[in-house]
Amino acid sequence: MNTHEKILTTAAFLFQKNGYHATGLNEIIKESATPKGSLYYHFPNGKEELVAATIKLMGDKIQHQIEEELAKNSDPVQAIKEFILDLARNFYEKDQENCFSISLLALETVSISESLRKTCIEVYDLWTDTYYQKLISSGFSSEKATELSLILQLMIEGAITISLIRNDTTMLVAVAEKIPILLQK
Template sequence: MIGTKGAQTSARLVESMLELIQARGYSGTGLNTVVEHARAPKGSLYFHFPEGKEALGEKAVELAAERFRALVVESALEPGSPGDVVRRVIGVLDGMLADSDFELGCPVSVVTLEMGAQSERLRDACANAFGSWIDPLAEYLAAQGHPAAAARTLATAVVSTVEGAMILSRAQRSTEPLRCAADVIAALLDRPLTGERLA
């Protein structure tokens, strides 16, 4: 029971860190605020994360990566074209932004921009997160008939485009950039496969 309670406290701390990074950024998130937000006992943070804020931030990035990867995988399992898959994923992101009044962005891009040059640990966590989104999308596109190299190129371009659209949408307080990204990506992915493929 103690182990279970401890695991629950650790999970709440990670969840709170993730939510606060989305709303305030990594640098704007203090550890005391995380503990209060998680309603965790004082001292629990360093008990579960003795290496401090970077360790907690790393786990938050991993949690965000896991959730978005699951979204990509689940969307790919539903019927429809590759463009439909991407539209479903972007639709979820569109809803998240609108529902939060454009306060919640992608925590992985936030941590990358803030800490990528300062913390190798967090930069690696973010690189792994992006990779965990590109990989299943590349596998899906390869299964749709694209050569492996071309599938990975397309998947990388899709993730890059969506991340950029998320940033623009937050800045403009409009989901139009995301909708534009969805239209362009869907048109690209749904065009018939021909001999002229990406190398």
């Protein structure tokens, strides 16, 4: 892993876990064992450029993971339910591979800059579209799929948020159980 990647993955982990303001550049360079000069060489516009890059990185990575999980089951109800139960199962392994929420970052960006906020919205749109495609490919109408994919996005992000705050996966499981009634045609 080169310096650029090391900085990016470390930053992604810390930003996602502790948020933008609670994560210092010094913490990032210490954790990634890279000098400050390198950080500003690879991200000349500093913290904001770095966090924008990590949001995009996480957005893409998570989208692929969602896609992968949903592909395991042709039935969308079962696929999405299993995906959420999987989130619950892996919840307590808090490593780089197990972050499926950018809520903290996204909420912070609202009062940081419009461009960062926009970056977060694009990530949410990307994830929502992944659910949308699954629903479409299972015969849902475009209208229904649009509405339901947004609700799915909301419930999953909400369940992760509450699980993080409570440090307890009950709500993830509860949402998983609600998927059938939510997706009834």
